[in-house]
Amino acid sequence: MASIMSHPFSHLRRAGHLFVIAIAVAAIPPACPAFAQAALSVTEVAPGVYVYRGEHAEANPENDGGIANIGFVVGTRSVAIIDTGGSPVIGTALLSAIREVTDRPIGYVVNTHFHPDHILGNSAFSAEAPVFIGHANLPAALRARQESYLARAAETLGQDVSEAWFVLPKHLVSTRETIDLGDRVLILEAHPPAHTDSDLTVLDEATGTLFAGDLVFLERIPAVDGSVLGWLAVLDRLAEIPARKVVPGHGPVAAAWPDALADERRYLKVIVTETRRILAAGGTLQAATATVGLSEKGRWLLFDDYNARNVTAAYTELEWE
Numbered sequence: 426m427a428s429i430m431s432h433p434f435s436h437l438r439r440a441g442h443l444f445v446i447a448i449a450v451a452a453i454p455p456a457c458p459a460f461a462q463a464a465l466s467v468t469e470v471a472p473g474v475y476v477y478r479g480e481h482a483e484a485n486p487e488n489d490g491g492i493a494n495i496g497f498v499v500g501t502r503s504v505a506i507i508d509t510g511g512s513p514v515i516g517t518a519l520l521s522a523i524r525e526v527t528d529r530p531i532g533y534v535v536n537t538h539f540h541p542d543h544i545l546g547n548s549a550f551s552a553e554a555p556v557f558i559g560h561a562n563l564p565a566a567l568r569a570r571q572e573s574y575l576a577r578a579a580e581t582l583g584q585d586v587s588e589a590w591f592v593l594p595k596h597l598v599s600t601r602e603t604i605d606l607g608d609r610v611l612i613l614e615a616h617p618p619a620h621t622d623s624d625l626t627v628l629d630e631a632t633g634t635l636f637a638g639d640l641v642f643l644e645r646i647p648a649v650d651g652s653v654l655g656w657l658a659v660l661d662r663l664a665e666i667p668a669r670k671v672v673p674g675h676g677p678v679a680a681a682w683p684d685a686l687a688d689e690r691r692y693l694k695v696i697v698t699e700t701r702r703i704l705a706a707g708g709t710l711q712a713a714t715a716t717v718g719l720s721e722k723g724r725w726l727l728f729d730d731y732n733a734r735n736v737t738a739a740y741t742e743l744e745w746e
């Protein structure tokens with residue numbers, strides 16, 4: 426291109442074609458190695474605590490399953506990752522984001538529960554040889570869902586999926602444990618069935634940042650895949666945690682704690698109260714899904730995608746009371 430530019434003025438017209446071609450060639454991005462991946466855009470929500478905000482949507486080919494909040498915490502010795510996103514593409518992009526911040530080793534990958542938007546990026550970290558950590562119920566839950574989750578991922582993401590996407594945690598937590606990243610302790614707490622049967626929270630003691638996984642939804646409607654009564658009980662437990670900030674599984678990072686639990690608690694209580702009323706009157710499941718929770722419709726994103734499912738879960742749970 427430089428030689429064209431240096432041609433005398435009288436040659437420019439003839440050189441015009443070449444000039445356009447040169448620009449077109451220059452506009453093609455340089456060939457990237459297959460493993461290169463643009464870094465996720467992360468925000469430092471507290472010193473050494475970084476979060477990628479998932480988009481409020483279902484997983485699709487455009488977002489690569491990057492619909493959940495995921496993040497990492499940096500200690501003086503190592504890094505812990507909390508959830509890895511909805512595909513290896515997202516996991517790899519998270520790793521790139523980490524490498525823009527620190528070159529310390531990835532010591533731990535913590536999975537907050539079994540849903541695909543939180544765990545399908547795990548394999549992107551295998552080469553870093555971290556300790557994969559999850560709730561004691563997580564491996565069985567993942568094994569039971571592997572086939573259906575991969576089939577759904579192939580369909581929704583339009584990608585070639587592989588069993589290698591499933592990296593099961595080896596270190597299991599059944600009550601409460603701490604991990605030390607170097608001058609920085611994370612408290613891991615396993616909860617009884619609530620959002621799912623494998624919910625695990627992570628509290629960064631240094632900053633009071635609580636990674637709540639999907640035990641906390643903000644803006645996006647909660648999804649009940651465990652126990653609605655259990656979830657209400659776990660919300661009371663969460664409220665006791667001395668957090669100063671919460672990273673929900675979906676929605677904005679919130680500093681109002683435990684007030685950030687109010688919307689979700691109200692929604693779950695509405696579902697329980699109205700479903701019990703229908704059951705007491707001998708109402709059918711169809712009657713329940715058609716009416717329960719509708720007062721909440723304007724308050725949540727993706728309401729129509731999940732409310733009836735939540736009511737179905739509540740009906741099934743509460744009819745045995």
Ligand SMILES: [Zn+2]
Pocket residue numbers: 538540620639674
């Ligand atoms: Zn979830």
